[in-house]
Amino acid sequence: MFLLCDSPIVRLRQFVSGRGICITISQKTHHYLFCSFFNTFIIVMLSERRVFMCICQNYLYMAEKRMSTLLKLLEVLKFEKSEISSIYFYAIIAGVVQLSLPLGIQSIISFVLGGTISTSMVLLIALVIIGVLVAGLLQVNQMKLIEKIQQQLFVRYAFKYADTIPKLNLQDVDNYYLPELVNRFFDTVSLQKGISKILLDIPAASIQIIFGLILLSFYHPVFIFFGLLLLVVLYLILITTGNKGLQTSMEESNYKYKVAGYLQEIARVITTFKFSRNSSLHINKTDDYVSGYLQSRTSHFKILLFQYWTLIVFKLLIISAMLIVGAILLVDQQINVGQFIASEIVILMIIGSVEKMIVSLDNIYDVLTSVEKINKLLEKPKEKVGSQQLIHANAGFSLEVKDVSFGYSSEKLILKDLSFNIPAGSRVCVMGANSAGKSTLIRLLSGAYQDFEGTILINNIPISNYDIRSIRGNIGVLLSIQEIFQGTIKENICIGNDAISYEQMNYLAEITGLKQFVDSHKEGYDFEIKPIGNHLPDKIVKKVLLVRALIHNPQMLLLEEPWLGLEEQYVKQIQAHILQKLTGKTIIVVTNDVAFADQCNLVIEMERGAVKSIKTNNL
Numbered sequence: 069m070f071l072l073c074d075s076p077i078v079r080l081r082q083f084v085s086g087r088g089i090c091i092t093i094s095q096k097t098h099h100y101l102f103c104s105f106f107n108t109f110i111i112v113m114l115s116e117r118r119v120f121m122c123i124c125q126n127y128l129y130m131a132e133k134r135m136s137t138l139l140k141l142l143e144v145l146k147f148e149k150s151e152i153s154s155i156y157f158y159a160i161i162a163g164v165v166q167l168s169l170p171l172g173i174q175s176i177i178s179f180v181l182g183g184t185i186s187t188s189m190v191l192l193i194a195l196v197i198i199g200v201l202v203a204g205l206l207q208v209n210q211m212k213l214i215e216k217i218q219q220q221l222f223v224r225y226a227f228k229y230a231d232t233i234p235k236l237n238l239q240d241v242d243n244y245y246l247p248e249l250v251n252r253f254f255d256t257v258s259l260q261k262g263i264s265k266i267l268l269d270i271p272a273a274s275i276q277i278i279f280g281l282i283l284l285s286f287y288h289p290v291f292i293f294f295g296l297l298l299l300v301v302l303y304l305i306l307i308t309t310g311n312k313g314l315q316t317s318m319e320e321s322n323y324k325y326k327v328a329g330y331l332q333e334i335a336r337v338i339t340t341f342k343f344s345r346n347s348s349l350h351i352n353k354t355d356d357y358v359s360g361y362l363q364s365r366t367s368h369f370k371i372l373l374f375q376y377w378t379l380i381v382f383k384l385l386i387i388s389a390m391l392i393v394g395a396i397l398l399v400d401q402q403i404n405v406g407q408f409i410a411s412e413i414v415i416l417m418i419i420g421s422v423e424k425m426i427v428s429l430d431n432i433y434d435v436l437t438s439v440e441k442i443n444k445l446l447e448k449p450k451e452k453v454g455s456q457q458l459i460h461a462n463a464g465f466s467l468e469v470k471d472v473s474f475g476y477s478s479e480k481l482i483l484k485d486l487s488f489n490i491p492a493g494s495r496v497c498v499m500g501a502n503s504a505g506k507s508t509l510i511r512l513l514s515g516a517y518q519d520f521e522g523t524i525l526i527n528n529i530p531i532s533n534y535d536i537r538s539i540r541g542n543i544g545v546l547l548s549i550q551e552i553f554q555g556t557i558k559e560n561i562c563i564g565n566d567a568i569s570y571e572q573m574n575y576l577a578e579i580t581g582l583k584q585f586v587d588s589h590k591e592g593y594d595f596e597i598k599p600i601g602n603h604l605p606d607k608i609v610k611k612v613l614l615v616r617a618l619i620h621n622p623q624m625l626l627l628e629e630p631w632l633g634l635e636e637q638y639v640k641q642i643q644a645h646i647l648q649k650l651t652g653k654t655i656i657v658v659t660n661d662v663a664f665a666d667q668c669n670l671v672i673e674m675e676r677g678a679v680k681s682i683k684t685n686n687l
């Protein structure tokens with residue numbers, strides 16, 4: 069295809085997959101001639117360096133994108149190597165066995181034309197029947213292997229998601245709604261379905277095509293020409309529509325998740341939409357996303373239709389050509405009736421396989437799209453994990469904050485040039501007005517946010533050098549960003565640590581006042597908390613989180629407003645526990661409680677992201 073135009077880059081984008089030759093016709097008027105050769109990329113243009121680069125980049129970008137999606141699919145299939153090899157092995161055997169049908173029929177017809185029913189003929193019929201049975205058995209084995217692969221895929225992704233989510237970088241997670249992103253897990257179901265089609269249909273179809281063509285070439289050389297023509301057409305369909313098909317499939321999937329995400333958002337704020345009865349915002353927004361979905365789906369369907377129409381036209385042509393050629397060869401007595409019928413059966417088998425391959429293209433798009441979608445969460449940035457272990461000593465840790473600056477985004481600094489020292493075993497109170505940056509500081513000290521300027525040293529070693537898990541194992545944290553989850557109270561407190569006894573839990577539950585709530589339910593600590601803690605008073609949520617922070621007997625405590633909103637009696641008990649029972653541990657509490665601050669060794673006052681004052685109390 070040749071194209072004369074004045075805007076090479078715009079044209080190139082519209083160009084079929086960016087492959088082609090580009091020749092400068094006139095440098096002055098900036099006219100360019102593009103020509104596309106399927107799957108061939110050559111640039112004959114030496115004078116316009118800038119355009120030359122653009123073309124290369126465009127091509128490379130598209131090739132890279134396609135390759136990366138394919139590589140991701142191969143990465144998925146890498147674990148199923150042995151099953152896939154077996155499936156292909158069975159497919160080859162089945163392909164050979166299935167050829168016994170036309171060959172058997174050809175011989176049977178020769179016998180029938182001879183007018184005798186001989187033992188050989190009965191034997192042949194039996195062989196054909198056995199061939200069909202064996203092919204069926206092989207297919208059953210293939211199905212079993214596919215089932216195994218499907219189960220493995222689901223299990224592997226379920227565990228990958230469960231393992232990855234807690235490791236995600238919190239700063240990055242701030243930019244999206246994580247539960248919505250997790251919806252991509254449902255693409256494992258599309259992957260399971262698509263993979264089964266691809267692994268069953270495509271090998272069977274390709275092997276039938278190859279063996280069928282080889283067989284046909286034995287009947288007459290003219291069939292070789294038809295065979296080659298068939299392969300070229302199949303290749304052209306794949307090349308011309310492949311990229312576009314994948315692109316429209318991705319767009320369709322993007323809108324699918326937009327619709328699902330928005331419905332999820334409506335459900336999340338159900339009361340808001342319920343009480344704004346006259347508003348149709350939710351319907352209008354859903355309409356926008358659904359329209360986008362329908363448009364991209366229609367574009368995708370157009371590609372599939374184009375592929376199918378090409379196939380129908382080609383089928384018509386090839387069947388008529390084959391019948392005519394077969395009939396001529398038969399009349400010319402170059403082939404006999406048996407060969408004629410057998411060759412027609414083989415041709416029909418080949419056409420059927422080509423059809424299967426074209427129809428499977430939709431599955432290939434689905435599979436590639438699913439792999440991209442599932443990986444969206446898995447590819448998100450993870451927390452950095454150093455190698456140094458924070459040793460569990462029986463004393464608190466020392467902290468040194470040196471010239472630390474931090475912003476949740478690059479536009480605004482929240483913490484500005486903070487510097488202070490906290491000796492091991494200190495009790496520290498962090499005070500300050502709203503938005504002074506107190507919570508942000510605690511988040512940095514807990515290792516929750518890692519991309520800050522300056523240094524934070526724990527026991528004289530930069531926090532980034534530590535294995536973050538060893539820090540988490542040694543500190544108790546109560547941050548405002550923490551939540552309770554669906555599960556029992558015990559699970560919410562212990563988070564799977566079976567070494568924690570009921571006595572330990574009871575002791576802290578008494579201090580915080582959680583015990584009263586636990587005792588008021590017959591299930592006790594096995595009382596099941598509903599998702600997002602629905603119906604649970606805020607005070608109880610806070611108490612559960614506080615007991616969770618204290619229960620591991622950590623060497624360092626980072627507590628954000630631990631008693632804010634709790635009953636006076638429990639506030640006193642909690643403070644007494646922290647000040648009197650946890651001697652030797654490093655305790656940092658964010659609170660504007662002056663009475664508590666007076667009992668701390670160090671009081672850090674913050675103002676607009678900076679340290680306003682540091683006061684040392686001689687206790």
Ligand SMILES: Nc1ncnc2c1ncn2[C@@H]1O[C@H](COP(=O)(O)OP(=O)(O)OP(=O)(O)O)[C@@H](O)[C@H]1O
Nearest residue numbers: 242476477482500501502503504505506507508509
């Ligand atoms: N996850 C976040 N993403 C972006 N900005 C944030 C985030 N968390 C806090 N901020 C902003 O950082 C600033 C400091 O908030 P921070 O919660 O650290 O202050 P604070 O002193 O603890 O205030 P408060 O006592 O009201 O909790 C505020 O302007 C706040 O809006």
